[in-house]
Each structure stands twice: as C-alpha cells, then as structure tokens.
Amino acid sequence: xxxxxxxxxxxxxxxxxxxxxxxxxxxxxxxxxxxxxxxxxxxxxxxxxxxxxxxxxxxxxxxxxxxxxxxxxxxxxxxxxxxxxxxxxxxxxxxxxxxxxxxxxxxxxxxxxxxxxxxxxxxxxxxxxxxxxxxxxxxxxxxxxxxxxxxxxxxxxxxxxxxxxxxxxxxxxxxxxxxxxxxxxxxxxxxxxxxxxxxxxxxxxxxxxxxxxxxxxxxxxxxxxxxxxxxxxxxxxxxxxxxxxxxxxxxxxxxxxxxxxxxxxxxxxxxxxxxxxxxxxxxxxxxxxxxxxxxxxxxxxxxxxxxxxxxxxx
Numbered sequence: 001x002x003x004x005x006x007x008x009x010x011x012x013x014x015x016x017x018x019x020x021x022x023x024x025x026x027x028x029x030x031x032x033x034x035x036x037x038x039x040x041x042x043x044x045x046x047x048x049x050x051x052x053x054x055x056x057x058x059x060x061x062x063x064x065x066x067x068x069x070x071x072x073x074x075x076x077x078x079x080x081x082x083x084x085x086x087x088x089x090x091x092x093x094x095x096x097x098x099x100x101x102x103x104x105x106x107x108x109x110x111x112x113x114x115x116x117x118x119x120x121x122x123x124x125x126x127x128x129x130x131x132x133x134x135x136x137x138x139x140x141x142x143x144x145x146x147x148x149x150x151x152x153x154x155x156x157x158x159x160x161x162x163x164x165x166x167x168x169x170x171x172x173x174x175x176x177x178x179x180x181x182x183x184x185x186x187x188x189x190x191x192x193x194x195x196x197x198x199x200x201x202x203x204x205x206x207x208x209x210x211x212x213x214x215x216x217x218x219x220x221x222x223x224x225x226x227x228x229x230x231x232x233x234x235x236x237x238x239x240x241x242x243x244x245x246x247x248x249x250x251x252x253x254x255x256x257x258x259x260x261x262x263x264x265x266x267x268x269x270x271x272x273x274x275x276x277x278x279x280x281x282x283x284x285x286x287x288x289x290x291x292x293x294x295x296x297x298x299x300x301x302x303x304x305x306x307x308x309x310x311x312x313x314x
Contacts, residue, residue: 013196013197013198014096014100014196014197014198015105015197015198015200015312015314016096016100016105016106016107016108016197016198016199016200017034017038017040017105017106017107017108017199017200017201017202017308017312018045018107018108018109018116018199018200018201018202019031019034019107019108019109019202019204020045020108020109020110020111020113020116020201020202020203020204020285020289021111021203021204021205021206021281021282021285022111022204022205022211022277022278022279022281022282022285023059023111023215023274023277023278023281024059024211024214024215024218024274024278025111025204025205025206025211025214025278025298026204026206026214026298026301027109027110027111027204028059028061028065028109030204030301030305031107031109032061032065032068032069033305034107034305034308034309034312035069035070035107036068036069037305037309038105038107038309038312038313039104039105040069040104040105040106040107040312041069041070041071041072041099041104041105041106041107042061042069042070042071042072042107042109043071043072043073043092043095043096043099043106043107043108043109044071044072044073044074044109044110045073045088045092045108045109045110045111045112045115045116045119046058046109046110046111046112046115047083047085047088047110047112047114047115047243048243048244048247048248049074049075049110050073050074050075050076050077050083050088051075051077051078051079051083051243051244051247052075052076052077052078052079053078053079053229053232053233053244054075054079054229054244054247054250055075055229056222056225056226056228056229057222057226057229057230057247057248057249057250057253058247059218059222060074060075061074070099070104072095072099072106073088073091073092073095076091079233079236079238079242079244079245080236080238080242081242082242082243083243085112085114085115085117085118085123086118086123088115088118088119089115089118089119089123089191092108092115092119093119093193096108096193096197105312105313107312111281111285113281113284113285113288117288118192119192119193120192120193120194120199121189121192121194122189122190122191122192123189123190123191123192124182124185124186124187124188124189124190125185125188125190126174126178126182126185127177127178129173129174129177130177133173133176133177134173134177137169137172137173137176138169138173140169140172142162142163142164142165142168143162145165145168145169145172146160146162146168148172149168149171149172149175152172152175152176153171153172153175153181153182153183155181155183156171156175156181156182156183157171159183170182200308200311200312201289201293201294202293202294202296202304202308203285203286203289203293203294203295203296204285204295204296204298204301205282205285205286205295205296205297206297206298207297207298208279208282210298211278211282212275212278215271215274215275215278216271216274216275218274219249219267219270219271219274220267220271222249223253223263223266223267223270226249226253227253227256227257230249230250230253230254230257231257233245233250233254234254234257248270248273248274248277249270249273249274252266252267252269252270252273253266253270255269
C-alpha cells in the first residue's frame with residue numbers, strides 16, 4: 001500500500017524500517033542483513049550518497065550489494081545539481097510508495113538528520129528568498145548578522161549559537177524577505193508522513209572511539225580510489241559551492257591533486273573532517289529522535305537483528 005493511500009485505520013499503515021546513525025557506524029551492512037532476511041528494499045537517506053559522481057568517497061553500497069538487494073535513491077543525481085532536503089523527501093515518498101505497492105518492505109538507511117526530519121515531519125512552506133536580500137545577508141560577517149537578527153527576530157536569535165553562521169543567515173534572510181520569523185514558519189510544516197506510516201526505527205550509537213577508528217581506517221582505505229573520483233570532478237570545473245564539491249574528502253583530495261599538500265596531509269585532514277562530522281551526527285541522533293526509538297552500540301547489532309526483522313514482518 002502506498003503512503004498516499006493511508007486512510008486512517010492503524011492496521012492499514014504501511015510498514016517502513018529505518019536504520020539511522022553516524023557515518024561509519026555500520027548502517028549499510030546491518031541494512032543488508034535486514035533486507036536479505038525480510039525481503040526489504042534499501043532506500044538511501046544520506047545526502048552525499050545521492051550523487052552519481054561520489055560512490056567511493058560517500059561510501060555508497062558496492063555494485064555487488066546493489067545487485068544482491070534492491071537499492072533506491074543511490075547515485076541518482078548528477079553532481080552538477082544541488083539536492084535539497086525537500087527534493088529528496090519528495091523522491092523518497094515516491095520510492096517508499098512504489099516499494100510498498102510492489103510488496104516490498106522499504107528500509108530507510110542514512111545519517112542525514114535533516115532529510116529524515118523533513119520526510120517524517122514535513123517542511124515549512126517558506127517562499128523563495130529575494131536574491132538581493134540573500135546577497136546582502138550572505139555578505140555580512142557572522143557577528144553583524146547575529147546582531148541584526150537579534151534586532152529583527154529576537155526569538156530566533158536566542159535559539160541559535162552566535163557562531164552558527166549558516167543558520168543565522170538563513171533566519172535573517174527569512175525575516176527580511178517574508179516578514180515572518182523562521183520559528184513561525186516552521187510551526188506550519190506540511191507534507192510529513194510520520195503519522196501515515198508504521199515506522200520501525202533503529203539508531204546506531206556505537207562507542208565513540210570504535211566509531212572514530214572506523215572513520216580513520218575507512219578513509220585511508222578509500223583514498224586512492226577517491227583521488228580518481230575527485231580528478232573527474234575537478235575536470236568538470238563545477239561550481240565550488242555545490243554540495244558535491246564540499247563533501248568530505250573532496251576538498252582535501254583536491255588540494256593534494258593541486259600539489260598544495262602531501263598525501264599524508266590530505267588523509268589526515270579528511271580523517272579529521274570525517275570524525276568531526278561523525279561527532280555532530282552522533283550528538284544529533286543521541287538527542288533529537290524520540291526517546292522511544294531503540295539505540296544500540298556496536299556490541300548489540302547482531303543480537304538485535306532478528307528482533308528488528310520480526311518487527312518489520314509483524
């Protein structure tokens with residue numbers, strides 16, 4: 001049954017699995033095991049893995065894994081495009097509905113909290129920002145932007161870290177372009193499917209030192225193949241502000257290719273960026289999802305597998 005066909009009867013809600021967590025936490029391998037046992041279809045919820053140009057550095061599933069179990073929304077967008085959370089959520093709804101209509105059990109897998117929140121809770125229908133306002137705001141340094149936000153939207157300013165330049169700029173451009181606070185816009189979210197599905201969630205929160213060691217080892221292993229990917233991206237002369245050009249590993253390897261750092265320096269810089277990203281994801285998944293969502297460390301993955309599969313089949 002498609003998500004859009006749900007009519008309010010709890011027994012009719014389509015079952016959807018979710019395996020979420022930080023990068024390198026083991027989501028993909030666990031999802032493969034679940035999908036093989038439950039007849040599942042793995043649906044990507046990682047913002048880097050949507051890009052066709054970034055299989056290695058985004059740690060997308062291998063071609064063998066994709067052949068063994070159906071995968072959706074992996075590598076389906078060209079790197080010259082910027083995929084937003086809203087676009088991904090629309091595509092995910094379609095993929096989830098098609099999977100359910102074909103008798104499969106969709107299993108969302110990823111670590112992009114914004115994507116998952118947008119899909120489940122919806123998105124605020126904020127109009128496009130006027131280009132001149134965006135340019136003016138983005139030209140401000142973070143201190144000036146925060147001071148302006150305090151004067152024009154004190155409630156939003158109070159909720160933000162004074163050093164969070166991207167969120168401060170976003171809040172300021174929204175109040176200036178629409179006359180409404182970003183806080184009030186977000187109270188009017190629409191399009192979320194959380195109430196229309198029977199979600200079976202699982203959050204992976206392995207021990208941090210274990211996670212960071214995996215981050216370091218994985219990037220060192222992928223470096224040489226990553227160089228080939230980044231060389232191809234550099235040759236395309238894409239806009240450096242595109243998400244794919246800012247993905248972890250791409251700027252660091254690009255510097256190495258340009259002769260601006262050594263191989264070891266590039267690896268170390270990318271490993272540090274990966275660990276920092278994993279730390280932010282870890283904190284988000286520890287605190288943001290509902291408390292009732294199961295949270296596992298690496299020692300519990302195997303023992304919880306059968307229970308997770310059983311919940312999907314109920």
